[in-house]
Amino acid sequence: MTDVATRAEAFALIADGVSAGLNVPWRVFLARGTRYVSLSVADRREWESWRSHLGCPDLSVRVYDAGGDIRRSSIAEVVLRGCRISVELIEEVSMTDIGRLLDDEGRP
Numbered sequence: 001m002t003d004v005a006t007r008a009e010a011f012a013l014i015a016d017g018v019s020a021g022l023n024v025p026w027r028v029f030l031a032r033g034t035r036y037v038s039l040s041v042a043d044r045r046e047w048e049s050w051r052s053h054l055g056c057p058d059l060s061v062r063v064y065d066a067g068g069d070i071r072r073s074s075i076a077e078v079v080l081r082g083c084r085i086s087v088e089l090i091e092e093v094s095m096t097d098i099g100r101l102l103d104d105e106g107r108p
Helices: 007-019 044-054 095-104
Strands: 027-030 036-040 058-066 069-080 083-093
Touching: 007 027, 007 036, 007 044, 007 083, 044 069, 044 083
Parallel strands: 036 083
Antiparallel strands: 027 036, 058 069, 069 083
């Protein structure tokens, strides 16, 4: 099968990761009528584990103001068997963290 055609197949991708020892994402979203699955995870370790497990080569990080709170959104995406899968982590950060983010820019 080359496409993730059913909800069962989409959730099987997640079950494979959990069976491999990854933590269960706190939110799984399967878009209706499209081949898109979004996983939300609780912390950076889980995000890196899911990103590595799924082989997500595409990554974006965005820092934004959310009503007075500063948040960092890290998103990694990959297309597997015709289904776009994203793994997202949203973290609250402080001004100290902003300086660290700028210092870490460009480092692997």
